[in-house]
Amino acid sequence: MFDQILQFLLTGITVGSTYALVGLGFAIIYNASDVVNFSQGEFVMIGAMSAVALTAGDTGLPLWVAAIAAVLITMLVGMALQRFAIAPARGASVVTTIIITIGASIFLRGIALLVWGKDLFPLPSFSGDEPIQIGNATILPQSLWVMGGAALLVFGAQYFFNHTTLGKAILACSCNKTAAHLVGINVSIMLLVAYGLSAALGAMAGILVAPITFTSYDTGVMLGLKGFSAAILGGMGNPMGAVAGGLLLGLIESLAAGLISSGYKDAIGFIILLLVLFFRPSGLFGKASVDRV
Amino acid sequence: MPSNALLQVTGLTAHYGPIQALHEIALEVNPGELVAMVGANGAGKTTLLHTLSNVHKATSGQVIFDGQEITRTAPHKIVQAGICHIPEGRQVFAPLSVEDNLLLGSFTQRKNKAWVAEETDRIYTLFPILKEKRRQAAGTLSGGQQQMLAMGRALLGRPKLLLLDEPSMGLAPLLVAEIFRVVRELNEKGVTILLVEQNAKAALGIADRGYVLETGRVVLSADADTLLADEAVQKAYLGH
Ligand SMILES: Nc1ncnc2c1ncn2[C@@H]1O[C@H](COP(=O)(O)OP(=O)(O)OP(=O)(O)O)[C@@H](O)[C@H]1O
Ligand SMILES: [Mg+2]
Numbered sequence: 307m308f309d310q311i312l313q314f315l316l317t318g319i320t321v322g323s324t325y326a327l328v329g330l331g332f333a334i335i336y337n338a339s340d341v342v343n344f345s346q347g348e349f350v351m352i353g354a355m356s357a358v359a360l361t362a363g364d365t366g367l368p369l370w371v372a373a374i375a376a377v378l379i380t381m382l383v384g385m386a387l388q389r390f391a392i393a394p395a396r397g398a399s400v401v402t403t404i405i406i407t408i409g410a411s412i413f414l415r416g417i418a419l420l421v422w423g424k425d426l427f428p429l430p431s432f433s434g435d436e437p438i439q440i441g442n443a444t445i446l447p448q449s450l451w452v453m454g455g456a457a458l459l460v461f462g463a464q465y466f467f468n469h470t471t472l473g474k475a476i477l478a479c480s481c482n483k484t485a486a487h488l489v490g491i492n493v494s495i496m497l498l499v500a501y502g503l504s505a506a507l508g509a510m511a512g513i514l515v516a517p518i519t520f521t522s523y524d525t526g527v528m529l530g531l532k533g534f535s536a537a538i539l540g541g542m543g544n545p546m547g548a549v550a551g552g553l554l555l556g557l558i559e560s561l562a563a564g565l566i567s568s569g570y571k572d573a574i575g576f577i578i579l580l581l582v583l584f585f586r587p588s589g590l591f592g593k594a595s596v597d598r599v
Numbered sequence: 600m601p602s603n604a605l606l607q608v609t610g611l612t613a614h615y616g617p618i619q620a621l622h623e624i625a626l627e628v629n630p631g632e633l634v635a636m637v638g639a640n641g642a643g644k645t646t647l648l649h650t651l652s653n654v655h656k657a658t659s660g661q662v663i664f665d666g667q668e669i670t671r672t673a674p675h676k677i678v679q680a681g682i683c684h685i686p687e688g689r690q691v692f693a694p695l696s697v698e699d700n701l702l703l704g705s706f707t708q709r710k711n712k713a714w715v716a717e718e719t720d721r722i723y724t725l726f727p728i729l730k731e732k733r734r735q736a737a738g739t740l741s742g743g744q745q746q747m748l749a750m751g752r753a754l755l756g757r758p759k760l761l762l763l764d765e766p767s768m769g770l771a772p773l774l775v776a777e778i779f780r781v782v783r784e785l786n787e788k789g790v791t792i793l794l795v796e797q798n799a800k801a802a803l804g805i806a807d808r809g810y811v812l813e814t815g816r817v818v819l820s821a822d823a824d825t826l827l828a829d830e831a832v833q834k835a836y837l838g839h
Contacts, residue, residue: 471706478703486692488678490756549811
């Protein structure tokens, strides 16, 4: 029993790390612009699919080169999304911008379908597939990459927003756009940076996890929803809350799948989300409302 | 004829949709001056400052600052050029700490670390309460403290011209006097200031020159003392 639980926990943390990164992406864009970007899942897909495409065949690039290129490609897509779909709708209502991001996600998925078809693609593991024994549980080396990579990215993002002027300038754009202009911040550039960062995080999540889950044109749908749930669980606009929310969601799902039934795992995740929204609308780790005036 | 005014505005108009909020505004601010623009609620004072900073687009007219036309210059470049704007209602970055608000005030000067450190110290000396509360979220400060923070934040942009929108708004009389004393002091230390105010008495009391704005039009302009003595002004704005 204990070994089993350990196994579920390891799986949960691996899955939860991906949710955490996607959730962090949601939080970053929300923090910079009060927009909930439902294309976040597509960033994950584009990152993973581009990496697969770039490594494929005889002329394929080495994995690490392909990974870097895939992240850059996804960043460009994210910035293009901001520049050509979100920015022109400046001043539109929240609902309108949400619809725009949903439209963009359908568009991106459609393009991926045209380019790559419906197949499920693998990406090579970073360091082999020999399971590592932990007690009586096992873990794939790639899972360690996912956890380690996620931890690194989360601490990087944390540092960026709390300790760099650029990071704080991005936060300033969301708390008060006019005041941000008036202290000389180039608000449009900051929004581009936020989308670029968020897309990069999504792409890295996709590349880290693709060797385990494989990837296809529609992997972004579920991951996007899970990342969104993570961000809501943590309290929208609280990056570390989103990370905690993601880990929690991954753990709950994995335990639910193992102890109850794998058929219910998504349902249980969403039920918990609804309960949290009902009892704590500002999220488990939502900050007091003095923050948002 | 070239003028040596620091700020020269001619024929400036601005709209909100179909409604015209500014009509052919002309005004000048000379280097070293403290100029007050007084006017009642809704006269267009805030719109004027927003248009100067180009966070609200001008419909027509010209703004020349320091010899450069800036009418359509992006807001962040206007700050780089040396116009810092203390907006109506302070507009501090509420969730960020006092310290971070000041840091962001120095955004355009961020390469010049030594100057920023020195200026930050100067601001903490000017407003000791900000130093005391530097780690607190700006949104938790009182109105007067937020006004001080907004002023400090603007000063860290290294202004050649400071635009100040209604600093007395919502403050107790004692605090108003304190804020105006600081404004006067800043001007004496060499900062050129354009101050817009409903509180005509306090504003004209510290200004060199003044303009009177009514429903988007400049209707009077004179030395501050002349305006304070003017019967029409006294009647309309000074409650005599
Ligand atoms: N966002 C807006 N949309 C439409 N009309 C506006 C807007 N902001 C201001 N106005 C109108 O423009 C006119 C000038 O307003 P403005 O805020 O510039 O006046 P003000 O002199 O700063 O007033 P106050 O002393 O109350 O701050 C007013 O008639 C106001 O109703
Ligand atoms: Mg006003």
